[in-house]
Amino acid sequence: MRQTRSVEIGTGLFVLLGMTSLFFLTTQTTGGDDFRADSVYSVEARFENVGSLRERAPVTMSGVTIGRVTDVTFDPVALEAIVSFVIDAQYDQIPDDSDASILTSGILGSQYVGLQAGGSPMYLDDGSEIMFTQSAIVLENLIGKFLVNAGSEDEE
């Protein structure tokens, strides 16, 4: 009897330790979901070029994550990308003439949507669209432009 008991205690400790490790790995080494909100409202914005923006990318204002990109689609008529994202409902006083730009964290980091407050007395709410947008800066295009400029200067 005593022996069974110690086996059971040992097994219990082992499984607990395993679960703690799994919990540690899933919560401490991954940082996928730092945005959590009970209620949200969704907003759309149209961009000429979204770069490598993907679903689940963060939406930030003043550097604080206030929302998350839910969908990136292409409008076949207007030939633009439509980015839908949700914003935590507690931030309901964002002026509706705020502008959205696609930014990169660090020089090679992932892309996110940054909002910059406008001055309108009207606020964004569910289903509204952000009018002022700035596309992603694509590094390859920049390098291309730089090279072309450098070349033309040489000719002069």
Place this chain on the structure above:
Amino acid sequence: MRRVVNDIRNNTLEFLRTFGAFQLFFLRILRYSPAVLFGRFDLVVKQVYNTGALSLVIIMICGLFVGAVLALQAYANMSKFNAEDWTGVAAAFALVKELGPVMTALLFAGRAGTALTSEIGLMKATDQLSAMEMMAVNPVRRVLVPRFLGGVIAMPFLAAVFSAIGMFGAHLVGVELFQVDVGSFWQQIQLTVEMSDVNEGILKSVVFGVAASLIAVWEGYNTVPTAEGVGRATTRTVVITAIAILVFDFMITAALI
């Protein structure tokens, strides 16, 4: 000439027969698994203790040193690009996706797999399995299935412990020894490692757990019932498990990439 052709033919047939028998054996184990899992869970717990809890010490020590050496290597190379902050990321990816599951499975084969094989092999050599059959006790159900299930349950936990302790080792080397900033060390890890990476590690450890336990149990059950036979079976367990795990590792990684 004809003898050579005959030999090749016989060997091929023998290989195919063994391989087929192995698959049938797997099905047989699977068939009894639910009944044992729900009916005789106490037997499974005993085996989780034998294969899992008793392997903890070796897993933890190895995990600590593997994590530490990964951080050493990563730091030495990253510092050439002034990217010391990425030391943790390199160690985390290597641990969570590859070395955690693979090293754990290899250690498991050496520590628990050999114990399973020699235990079952000795039972066979001393006619305990036949004695069970005489008493109308199914040895597959009473002896093999609990050991198989114990290994399958223990492996993911062991791999998780290995990776977690490994991260601690990497932290010791990166942050305490080389003075990488603790904030950027962990922030880079959290920004880069995703849930899918952890899931890949878990999937691998489950597959390796099934493979390692099944091979150990199979080799034990098919031991030539002599002292020499038990020794051979134990060696074969380690060799075959190591090969199977590395091949599976390649296939899973290739499939998920």
